[in-house]
Amino acid sequence: MPGKSGGHANFAKGDGEKELSLLVIPIIVKFKEIVPATHFDSAILEFTRDGGDGSYLREMGEHVAQLKLLPKLFSFDELMAIPISHLKRVCQSLCAENEGEKNSIWTWEKPSQGHNKRTNVFLRYLVGWHGTTQSEEWFEQAIACARLQESMMRILKRNIERECTVGVNYKSSFYDALYTGMWHYQIERLDCLARNVMNSVVRACGLRAEVGLQGDGRQFGLTVSFFLKDRLIDGRNYLLRLRPGENAFRCLHRVKSKIEASGISTIAQDKLNPSSEECKKRSGSVRDMPAIVIPI
Numbered sequence: 614m615p616g617k618s619g620g621h622a623n624f625a626k627g628d629g630e631k632e633l634s635l636l637v638i639p640i641i642v643k644f645k646e647i648v649p650a651t652h653f654d655s656a657i658l659e660f661t662r663d664g665g666d667g668s669y670l671r672e673m674g675e676h677v678a679q680l681k682l683l684p685k686l687f688s689f690d691e692l693m694a695i696p697i698s699h700l701k702r703v704c705q706s707l708c709a710e711n712e713g714e715k716n717s718i719w720t721w722e723k724p725s726q727g728h729n730k731r732t733n734v735f736l737r738y739l740v741g742w743h744g745t746t747q748s749e750e751w752f753e754q755a756i757a758c759a760r761l762q763e764s765m766m767r768i769l770k771r772n773i774e775r776e777c778t779v780g781v782n783y784k785s786s787f788y789d790a791l792y793t794g795m796w797h798y799q800i801e802r803l804d805c806l807a808r809n810v811m812n813s814v815v816r817a818c819g820l821r822a823e824v825g826l827q828g829d830g831r832q833f834g835l836t837v838s839f840f841l842k843d844r845l846i847d848g849r850n851y852l853l854r855l856r857p858g859e860n861a862f863r864c865l866h867r868v869k870s871k872i873e874a875s876g877i878s879t880i881a882q883d884k885l886n887p888s889s890e891e892c893k894k895r896s897g898s899v900r901d902m903p904a905i906v907i908p909i
Contacts, residue, residue, distance in 0.1 A: 635704055635787045636680070636743045637692070638757070639794020640765065641780040643801060644733040648773060653735055656772035660765060661685055680757065682741035689795055692738055704742040733805055736798035738791070754783040792856040799853045800871060802909045803837065807875040810839045810846060819843075822872045825882035826861055827852065833861045835868055836886065837909070839877070851909040 642653070661684040683703065739761075758781040765779045782797070784790040807822070814820055819842035827836045835853040839846040855864055862883065869881045 633742055635697075635701060636682075636741050637787050637790045637794075638682075638739040638761065639782050639790055639797070640686070640737050640739065640761065641782075641794065641798050641801060642735045642737075642765065642769065642777055643780075644773075644775050644777045646775055647731050647733050648735075648775065650730050650732065650735070652773065656769055657686055657737065657765070659768050659772065680741065680743040682739050685740075686737040687740060689736060689738070689791075689798075692740070692791070700740060704740065732802070734798065734801045736794060738794065757781075758783050795854060796856065799909050803851075803853070803868065803871060804875065806837075806851065806909065807839075807872050807877055811876055813846075814841060820877055822877045822879040823882055824865055824869050824872070824879060826865060826885045827887070828861075828885060829887065833885075835861070835865060837868065837872070849907060851907060853909050 681704075761781045762779045765781075766777070769775075769777055769779070780797070782790060782793055784793065810820070810822075819840075821840050823838045823840065825836045825838075827834045833855050835855065837851045837853065838849075853864075853868065855861060865881050865883070869879045872879045
């Protein structure tokens, strides 16, 4: 994960009033229908492309004081693969118009893991820097969110032609925004997954879910499994990431309540299970694992 150096990654202080900080803005897009990930990614290219609605990224400084954004929408995995020190340097280059430094961001890109090739919920991040005084912060964040939502909705309606909602969460803290976006996305995905499972069975009799803790003592996650009469549906367990330092047991029961709200009887397993990597080390082969575990 990016090296952590506090909630604000400060670059400098301009005139003593404005503090310039590294910024990440999570954008969650939810469709009513399933959309191929390749179709979605092609559609949003226009958002960051020069000359189209992507010109919005260059013009934001006119509407939100000292806000500049990199011309790319990142996935969570891409962003986690980039060292925080490199993000700082690249975002500083936005002010200096240093194209060489700015273009070096692409050398840190991590190829997509290929999960969720067809889904109805997507999470992407904008990264840049901003500087606001405390008195104007709330007002300027509201402007930024409204303009982001408007531009993204317009592009998706034009390029995909399917009804969707766009949620934007603008927070001053880099890490708070990074993990808040991740968690909200996972909860949306979980809700859709539970509803799809309910709709896929003729009768809910014998349908249940199990939520468990998974980890290696340093990093923890939650696994979600759906069963129909003791048969694991699709042979898959789903993995939810947790924020660093989050109370895993509290999250376990929050997820249990969320699934139960969809009408599925749910059991919370408080026992810690080994991670997928640990299972591979013990068994020597992925084929010996009891089920596939994929990020939700």
